[in-house]
Structure formats: structure tokens, C-alpha cells
Amino acid sequence: MTTLLAWLRKKHILRGSEPVQCLGCGQCCxxxxxxxxxxxxxxxxxxxxxxxxxxxxxxxxxWIWVDPENGQPENHCPFLQRVNDKTAHCSIHEVKPDMCRDYPTLAHEKRCLRGVFLH
Ligand code: SF4
Ligand code: SF4
Incomplete structure (x- = not known):
């Protein structure tokens, strides 16, 4: 039964009580x-x-993002503002890159890093 439920959830036939909205955790960023x-x-x-x-x-x-001073790649996004352990914001949300807008794609089965189904 567990396997069947897992398969139905994977195929988005059954979502039960799982979240369907971004949790705003910032882990993908x-x-x-x-x-x-x-x-x-x-x-x-x-x-x-x-x-x-x-x-x-x-x-x-x-490629983004690079340090504007020396052109070296940043190893993190400089626009992520962490509020606390569970919450973070994008400080350029209105103009953020298409890659961020499009995440998660069909290649991820529309599931983000946290396993949240986003459509
Ligand atoms: S898309 Fe997923 S990993 Fe990214 S902030 Fe939302 S819940 Fe967190
Ligand atoms: S630009 Fe915004 S959405 Fe994209 S990685 Fe940075 S904080 Fe996240």
C-alpha cells in the first residue's frame, strides 16, 4: 500500500496533505x-x-553571478536574504533571472529541492 501511495504521489494523482506552495525556505537558492x-x-x-x-x-x-569588482564568479547568490533558519527572500524577486522563475522545471517533474510540487 505504501508503494502505491508513493507512486500516486509521484504521478501527481494523489497529493494528500503535502504542500503545493513554495515554503520560502531558500534552500534551492x-x-x-x-x-x-x-x-x-x-x-x-x-x-x-x-x-x-x-x-x-x-x-x-x-554566467551569473560574478563579483562586479573583479569579475570572479560568486559561489552563492548575493541577492538571497536569509531571515531565519526556515525563511529567506529574494531581494530581486521582480526581476530575477528566468532560470529562477522557471524552477522547478519538467525535468525535475515540477518538484523542487524540498520535494514540493510547484505548478
Ligand atoms: S522552491 Fe522549494 S526549496 Fe526553493 S524556496 Fe520554495 S520550498 Fe524551498
Ligand atoms: S536571484 Fe533570487 S531566486 Fe534566484 S537564486 Fe538568487 S535569491 Fe534565489
Whole structure:
């Protein structure tokens, strides 16, 4: 029975009491925020908005985020603001990169790092 329930949940047929909204924990940002790329749409959007602060953090291959002072890759996202152990915020939420907007993708079966199904 346990196996059947697990299979139904995996196929999103049964979700029971599992959360379906982002918990705002910031764990995905901590795990992946130092390994992102800006899309062409991101670059256009940031140019239109005059976000030179964000553009200065993109290297010539599109990798983000780099230190604007020396161009070296950051190993974390500088825009994640941790509130406490359980909660964190994105300080550029309105203009965040497409990779962040699109996460988790179908390749992750729309489940994030915490196993939350987000659609
Ligand atoms: S998407 Fe998942 S891992 Fe990321 S903040 Fe939301 S609940 Fe946490
Ligand atoms: S830009 Fe925002 S959503 Fe993307 S990794 Fe950084 S804090 Fe997270």
C-alpha cells in the first residue's frame, strides 16, 4: 500500500496533505544560486530597466553571478536574504533571472529541492 501511495504521489494523482506552495525556505537558492546563467530575455529586461547593477554581475559567457569588482564568479547568490533558519527572500524577486522563475522545471517533474510540487 505504501508503494502505491508513493507512486500516486509521484504521478501527481494523489497529493494528500503535502504542500503545493513554495515554503520560502531558500534552500534551492542556496544550492543553485551560484550556478546560474542569464537568458537573452534577462539581459534585455535588465537593460531596459537600467539595472546596471545586475548586468555588472554577468560574465561574457552569461554566467551569473560574478563579483562586479573583479569579475570572479560568486559561489552563492548575493541577492538571497536569509531571515531565519526556515525563511529567506529574494531581494530581486521582480526581476530575477528566468532560470529562477522557471524552477522547478519538467525535468525535475515540477518538484523542487524540498520535494514540493510547484505548478
Ligand atoms: S522552491 Fe522549494 S526549496 Fe526553493 S524556496 Fe520554495 S520550498 Fe524551498
Ligand atoms: S536571484 Fe533570487 S531566486 Fe534566484 S537564486 Fe538568487 S535569491 Fe534565489
Amino acid at each position: 542556496e544550492a543553485f544560486g551560484g550556478h546560474l546563467r542569464a537568458s537573452k530575455a534577462d539581459l534585455s529586461r535588465w537593460q531596459e530597466l537600467g539595472r546596471t547593477d545586475l548586468l555588472a554581475r554577468v560574465n561574457r559567457l552569461g
